[in-house]
Amino acid sequence: MKTELSQRLGIEHAIFGFTPFPAVAAAISRAGGLGVLGAVRYGAADDLARDLDWLDAHTEGRPYGLDVVMPAKKVEGVSVAEIEAMIPEGHRQFVKDTLAQHRVPELGPGEESGWRITGWLEEVARAQLDVAFDHPLKLLANALGSPPADVIQRAHDKGLLVAALAGSARHARHHQEAGIDIVVAQGYEAGGHTGEITTMVLTPEVVGAVDPLPVLAAGGIGTGEQIAAGLALGAQGVWLGSIWLTTREAKLGSPALLRKLLDAGSGDTVRSRALTGKPARQLRTRWTEAWDDPASPDPLPMPLQGLLVAEAVSRIQQYEVEPLLGTPVGQIVGQLNAVRPVQAVFDDLTRGFERAITRVNRIAGRD
């Protein structure tokens, strides 16, 4: 599965795998794709440094990337404490009440919040980048608009390609003007932050909008047939996130969450502002339902909502409070039905792709 972009990055297959788990990222790169490690869960830059060292030792010299979450616009001189102070008391009370209603235990003394949200904050992301640029990354992706200009410049100076996610052709053109190299067109069906336009419509629209920049199709892709569809739409590669969540190498840290992912159907996700303040697709839970109820307070804008709910989400995960337990995931969650090694999942992708190509050739009368 070779495109101009995959050849430029030196990967065998134009499959980009986003994951918060280093072992998954390494396995994707070893399988011939490009593993992209999500940095948002790392609070301390030291933890990230340790995991990037581990990646260097386990990718057999294959290319890998890092995904950060940096706002393009800097809020000058505002501390986390000052941002926290902007959260209305009524919202804090709503979180308390919802947790109490479901008898969610408090974290024990010294227990750390497993679900970190501080990676959204620019000061944290910048500390992460200082670490990351010491490692042989090939790709820097930003999940939240274009990275700041100086970051793009630094990445280019180091020989990295810079990617940014976009949910509309307008966003994609902004990225292009900002000087990024690759647009990830993230369709409505994708896990995490998404717009309203689906992959089928968004991909060709973005391809046309930023030509000749390469575009990756994201959202709704978890089989080789879906990869073939994304590439038929003009993408130079595909960006997959959800499919890796139930791989053997993933460290979800919650058997109950794993079970929920394996059991969920394609209709069991919702695009909700409950987690970060921006619409993000995730499992539908009592938690998202509570926030999406018209009688509840409106979720706060990013980054307030993430700060507001971080401890709650950690408690829900720590104690596996099943009705509230969720995670960002796309509509392909219906295809996640078994725990398998990354390599097996990857082999299925490439085999399914070949099958789809054979099939469309037959339809086109080219067999």
Next chain:
Amino acid sequence: MKTELSQRLGIEHAIFGFTPFPAVAAAISRAGGLGVLGAVRYGAADDLARDLDWLDAHTEGRPYGLDVVMPAKKVEGVSVAEIEAMIPEGHRQFVKDTLAQHRVPELGPGEESGWRITGWLEEVARAQLDVAFDHPLKLLANALGSPPADVIQRAHDKGLLVAALAGSARHARHHQEAGIDIVVAQGYEAGGHTGEITTMVLTPEVVGAVDPLPVLAAGGIGTGEQIAAGLALGAQGVWLGSIWLTTREAKLGSPALLRKLLDAGSGDTVRSRALTGKPARQLRTRWTEAWDDPASPDPLPMPLQGLLVAEAVSRIQQYEVEPLLGTPVGQIVGQLNAVRPVQAVFDDLTRGFERAITRVNRIAGRD
């Protein structure tokens, strides 16, 4: 573009074109696809009979189909008047107020409602079928669940294939159990009634659910590249509706509406219950915004909402009250940028399909 299904129907290309306009349906069939005439706008069976006669004279013997809107479950012995009486006064007042706010004129004496909704009612649909079965249809599609068992039987006795639209794998399995021959998997991005699952995810899910029944991919398809994507997902054909709305042969009857369609971007549609009571994708207008406002009355269930708003929609169209003027259309509305003959649109579809196949073959190393 040949599949088992296209060969069974005797069409050159596995492209199914849904349209409310006979001239468009005929042109699609003449171009080598299968034109499917929407019957819902026909109030009187005589009008339908006249247009089917016209189709017979203008399809050069090529196959065509009819799309009706029949509920599988019959509401026994309830008249239109009795159903009308179920509409709450507050809802009628809301319609009046919204029309007054936008100074929408009343219809003149003797002026007929151009936007008819009575085709939703089973008695009307049955009268349409009595007419339709006298014509050489090859396909009977139902936009609202499986048709009643006796209708499926009658269609099969006449040698027709029966198709039904589905927005989920569960719906699709119900259709299969009911004995239909083809499932149209209608993704979230489609115009008209849609579920929450996008074409990229829904198509393979439905293909897997009803195997070996043939599936048509619908929603988000308006270019040959999107056709290739739909077929790569396992469909035996594609079902296109929105793309024909701005063809030269279409009789929208409103220059202002045509302009709105040509100007709209992919983000200018909304899935709303404002028109029929079930979620249907359409242009976002002041009308849909009024109904979708949390402060407004909730739209009524089908068929009440359609009866409630029919006259209002006719007045809005008749007098081209621009802020309120809308139509069902999918997210591909962003691709509708010129008025062109059906044949030119169709040629683009087949050429784009060939281009996409060449492209994916190159990516797969099969060139």
